[in-house]
Amino acid sequence: MKLSVLDQSPVLTGMSPHDALQQTTALAKWADQLGFHRFWVAEHHSTNSLAGSSPEILTTHLAAHTERIRIGTGGVLLPHYSSYKVAESFRVLETLYPNRIDLGVGRAPGGMPNVNLALNRGEIPSIEGYPAQVEELIAYLHGKDPQDMGIFASPQGDTAPPVWMLGSSGTSARVAADIGVSYSFAHFINGYGGARAMDRYTNNFQPSLQQQTPQGNVSIFVVCAESDEQAEYLAASLDLALLKIEQGGIRHHFPTPEEAFSYPYTMFEEQRIRENRSRMVVGSIEKVKSEVESLANYYQVDEVIINTIVSPFEERMKSYELIADAFQLRESVASESFHF
Template identity: 45%
Template sequence: MSNSSIQLSVLDQSPVRKGVSAQQAIQETVELAKIADNLGYTRFWVSEHHNTTALAGSTPEILITHLAGQTENIKLGSGGVMLPNHSALKVAENFRMLEVLFPGRIDLGLGRAPGTDRITASVLNPSNQWREQDFLEQLNDLRNYLHDSGEPGTIQEKIIAIPQAATVPSMWLLSSSGQSGLFAAHFGMGMSFAHFINPLGGPEAVQIYRDRFQPSIDKTAPEVNVSIGVFCSENEEIIFRQQAVMDYRYLQLEKGGKLYPIAYNDIKHVNYNAAEQERIDHNRQRMLIGTPDVLKEKIDTLLADYKVNELMAVTITEGFEERIRSYELLAAMYLK
């Protein structure tokens, strides 16, 4: 796969760095979107999370609106809207409005997870029963609303999602397992595999998606990208600190406690037991970290394993300048 065929994209979670307000975290997301646009990145997706002080992105549809107005060429989207938290009609109207405002530049990435704990999810949508069939019905309803294609006798036939739009946002399903990939294949949507959530079985899940893909009015052929934690620096000390912080952060997440902003100095003296070290070794598969020459080899191997040409980088750092520099170094590798 030649460098010229590689596409780079960003999945940004609006991380709140230690000592920084949520407002500043959102402004950093805005600044990063402008930089990614200028560097030639393909997409910039923002996430939906709730009940955490470590991430500031709770309403991707609102943030996308602002980002699209601040950029010129890059595609803006959700990575993703957590569909069980919302009504299909409201999601359709949100993204129809975005498509009217910024035609051809909007991605609608959808997830099945709540983006939070179960208690918060039950408050976001008290009727959520966590049933697979409910999610499938929501996907079907959403597609019908976006295409004005409700079947005769159904409620979707009687309701129009407004505003009416000449184009439809590109629809993607976020997946960290084979199950969501099957849903994406069935509905003819794109598939974004979250390697940063599950580093095992991704290439196999993507191949099953390709094999079972059913062409749709939205996509005539399979479309896949892979998202993974990425950090690039020319400074070995910064790389060491970043790795240590991410090791701790993933353990923090797995232990079920609330995520909170941390810095290297907070965790540099932490000693891990054997079980924790085993989890650290596993979690390091969820991210690619290194100097440009080392990292490029890792990325090339990952993309070859998945047989995809689009990498979606998730980068959270202690300093905002380090985050920017990492994306700049990636662009220098592939977007010359």
């Protein structure tokens, strides 16, 4: 089974956005050394607690600072942009780093409603045209001229970055199947119904210019530590962060475990935290390995993407290391290099 990383460049307590992006860079290098398969970065706008607003630029930076791991976007929010421009940006990336770039796309706004207006010159983008926009994007990536305008996306080349459609519902799964792209289900956003969505994608997949068979993965929050007790302590900060996100609270940073344990939770909030645990795997090395394997089996996929947000940063790095060692990722990479 392949394991990958999703990083949202969280701004931790006492840190700046500069620190957050430096931590993303350090984590990408670490994930590369540990043997993770891919490293994706997200797109969020007008938020103080997440520093990643331009994943295509961050992807360029990370690819230059890593050697083996696939680097990509999780994802570019396509309705905000021109398919042609996105295709050219990723054709440049593919030319610089052939066979290492992924283009994950989504249709979410990426922030509060006014973000839509700011990114689209005062207008609300149409999500109804999203499927056609994805098809247009794929065509440009593969050197086609979908609008018969006598143009192509440059620079041209023999390889193209694969498009992954990101989603958290059955609707996105069916769109990915109809278009014929890979599909990534965001279990860390929606902890229910994902297996049905993946099944819908697999059973309805149509071959395309990009690929002939379905390919899916699932992403989830994970907190791993030496013991269940330590993992629960670290995960308390993520519990509080998710709660505040749902309540629409203004966040300037991701809280520390100490802040989480001193927070005066109501009975309703405690119940909501328990419900949110459906979006997370928390525990010791053995527990996390077992639950991640069960998740992959539940979704019938061979890849799980892990999103870990804990404080301090060193504990985040340690969590990924424990997971990598539990799945013997470093040994797998060493074996592949030897056979090559």
